[in-house]
Amino acid sequence: MTNRTQWNLEQVTQIIASLKDTPGAMLPILHGIQDTQGYVPPDAVPMIAEALNQTRAEVHGVISFYHLFRTTPPGKHVVQICRAEACQARGARALEAHVKAKLHIDYNNTTLDQEFTLEPIYCLGNCACGPSIRVDDDIVGRVTTDKFDLIVDELTTVALDLAPLNPVRQEKKA
Amino acid sequence: MSIKVYVPRDTTTLSLDGNRVALEIIKEAESRGEDIQLIRNGSRGVFWLEPMVEVETNQGRVAYGPVEVRDVTRLFDAGFLAGSDSHKLSLGKPEELPYLKKQQRLTFARAGIIDPVSIDDYKALEGFKGLARSLQLTGQEIVDEVKASGLRGRGGAAFPTGIKWQTVHDCPPDQKYIVCNADEGDSGTFADRMVMEADPFMLIEGMTIAGLAVGATQGYIYLRSEYPVAYDILKEAIDNAYAAGYLGSDLLGSGKTFDLEVRLGAAAYICGEETSLLESLEGKRGLVRFKPPLPAIEGLFGKPTIVNNVLSLAAVPYIMSEGGQAYADYGMGRSRGTLPFQLAGNVQQGGLIELAFGPTLRQLIDDFGGGTASGRPMKAIQVGGPLGAYLPESQWDTPLDYEAFAAIEAVLGHGGIVIFDDTVDMTEQARFSMEFCVEESCGKCTPCRIGSTRGVEVIDKIRSGVNVEANLTLLDDLCDTMIHGSLCAMGGMTPFPVQSAFKHFPEDIDKAIAHSTSAEVH
Numbered sequence: 001m002t003n004r005t006q007w008n009l010e011q012v013t014q015i016i017a018s019l020k021d022t023p024g025a026m027l028p029i030l031h032g033i034q035d036t037q038g039y040v041p042p043d044a045v046p047m048i049a050e051a052l053n054q055t056r057a058e059v060h061g062v063i064s065f066y067h068l069f070r071t072t073p074p075g076k077h078v079v080q081i082c083r084a085e086a087c088q089a090r091g092a093r094a095l096e097a098h099v100k101a102k103l104h105i106d107y108n109n110t111t112l113d114q115e116f117t118l119e120p121i122y123c124l125g126n127c128a129c130g131p132s133i134r135v136d137d138d139i140v141g142r143v144t145t146d147k148f149d150l151i152v153d154e155l156t157t158v159a160l161d162l163a164p165l166n167p168v169r170q171e172k173k174a
Numbered sequence: 175m176s177i178k179v180y181v182p183r184d185t186t187t188l189s190l191d192g193n194r195v196a197l198e199i200i201k202e203a204e205s206r207g208e209d210i211q212l213i214r215n216g217s218r219g220v221f222w223l224e225p226m227v228e229v230e231t232n233q234g235r236v237a238y239g240p241v242e243v244r245d246v247t248r249l250f251d252a253g254f255l256a257g258s259d260s261h262k263l264s265l266g267k268p269e270e271l272p273y274l275k276k277q278q279r280l281t282f283a284r285a286g287i288i289d290p291v292s293i294d295d296y297k298a299l300e301g302f303k304g305l306a307r308s309l310q311l312t313g314q315e316i317v318d319e320v321k322a323s324g325l326r327g328r329g330g331a332a333f334p335t336g337i338k339w340q341t342v343h344d345c346p347p348d349q350k351y352i353v354c355n356a357d358e359g360d361s362g363t364f365a366d367r368m369v370m371e372a373d374p375f376m377l378i379e380g381m382t383i384a385g386l387a388v389g390a391t392q393g394y395i396y397l398r399s400e401y402p403v404a405y406d407i408l409k410e411a412i413d414n415a416y417a418a419g420y421l422g423s424d425l426l427g428s429g430k431t432f433d434l435e436v437r438l439g440a441a442a443y444i445c446g447e448e449t450s451l452l453e454s455l456e457g458k459r460g461l462v463r464f465k466p467p468l469p470a471i472e473g474l475f476g477k478p479t480i481v482n483n484v485l486s487l488a489a490v491p492y493i494m495s496e497g498g499q500a501y502a503d504y505g506m507g508r509s510r511g512t513l514p515f516q517l518a519g520n521v522q523q524g525g526l527i528e529l530a531f532g533p534t535l536r537q538l539i540d541d542f543g544g545g546t547a548s549g550r551p552m553k554a555i556q557v558g559g560p561l562g563a564y565l566p567e568s569q570w571d572t573p574l575d576y577e578a579f580a581a582i583e584a585v586l587g588h589g590g591i592v593i594f595d596d597t598v599d600m601t602e603q604a605r606f607s608m609e610f611c612v613e614e615s616c617g618k619c620t621p622c623r624i625g626s627t628r629g630v631e632v633i634d635k636i637r638s639g640v641n642v643e644a645n646l647t648l649l650d651d652l653c654d655t656m657i658h659g660s661l662c663a664m665g666g667m668t669p670f671p672v673q674s675a676f677k678h679f680p681e682d683i684d685k686a687i688a689h690s691t692s693a694e695v696h
Contacts, residue, residue: 023456085606121400122441122610
């Protein structure tokens, strides 16, 4: 069983109920859940399936099709590195190697201290000012290895001072 | 009276610390007792000068850039609020910047000038004129005007927009939909993002006109989730349009209805393909559909649907207010109007360049690019996104025109131009194209789903010197199967960058082999 304390059953139930009647409700529901809980808890799958009158397999099929949706809780911060061509032309491959070494993790993993989850991303649309990364909802351009280290330092320092108890992203996309 | 200061709020400016620059300006003004009004405009697309701060003076706006937080105090000291040109970041009047002056901006005429969510700003610069005129016309008259413009789909496929509209128009009255494809996944492109972040009402107006033309009352903007800033600005703009009567059940008192909603994608490149996008909007896996039926006849939820790219819809307000002929007067051959080219990758002066079709790739790069960012010689240019060919210098004199590019087995696509310097290993780029297809294939067609994995393996063998000749033949054969055996452009065009890389840069094969054997020795 998933540890229920990691996600808010009541909130998820409410999100599903409020969106289930919109046309093509699946993605809005999945976004709503991931935005508030940080991921789509496997135990939410049967709830979504029932609300949308679909099978669990269908819901799982949608979740697994899209790179965005995760089924395990992310770290406090999600770092995405652009792997696409325009950033490659500006040294994204070297940056990618540096980030993996700095955080001691590969893509789609979370650091042991639960601070950072690292993910690949294919284009942030900031192609004239690469290499680009996204840290939570912020996109950062012309990222050098030094600049990346600075971002990590700032985030870990701020986290000590101001970290909210619940490390999920603010609900901006309501 | 307070002095107007502009700091853009688009993704690129924010990615270069624009918010902190804005806050610093407010703080500095307060401490000096200066009365300023800070306006968050969109970017003009001169991305190499962002964050570009502008000040409104008696002589018009003057610009400074690129401004960093540490420059702010000195800008105040130098009298930038009075438009002084004594600071080293002074750029003079933004519209006089050669980078902007040499462009032909129709779609991006307002970008960076207005506050993107202000209806008053939009209306002050010709906004909603096209809608006002369209409300006086029949659906067929609107479709005819779009046909007369010669506008072709700006997403990459270049299908005539007017014909698509005619098909939906001619379907019997029923629920119809306008879907805007804002899943701008091609690397090296950001024109859609710029429309949504700098001038979203233009897109809203274009979609509303499309709705009037074909009798559709509901629109969806399918926006990629990688664009959080565009999402926020679009939502704000849509709310403002509803409040002012430019969306909703009684458009400008005409009794006509058009509702609009933004839907987020979820990081799947394939959802930029129109039928995959429709599946995704319906809440399913983004599997590509067979055509026919065309989406124009059986699209979203099985109903007649216009699926148009952001730039196609954004071109419509101009066409409707100035007339189709005014738009068609730009361009060459069958490529009418303008295309916003996007200069990206390893380039000194990256940004958005809207020009009529026709100049050569080399002219564009020479006139605007300013060389590579690294200062090294250019080696290859990929035009048209991850499914577009890599062009060697011998092909840079090709005119920027759909047909001219097709003739050299290349594509203009969505207008993205990505520059690589001489440190690039083209065999590595070819490998990436296949790897990207592995990652992003929807999995429906075998040549795309399996072929791309086999492609990565074969390229790895070539790069490490295993049976090179035989494997090159095998790769050609595989590419041929992908091109002819895939349902959509994902599998059908992935071979373009792969084959062009091997064909035009054969010397890189030997280099890769030498590199891999020396790596083994060590």
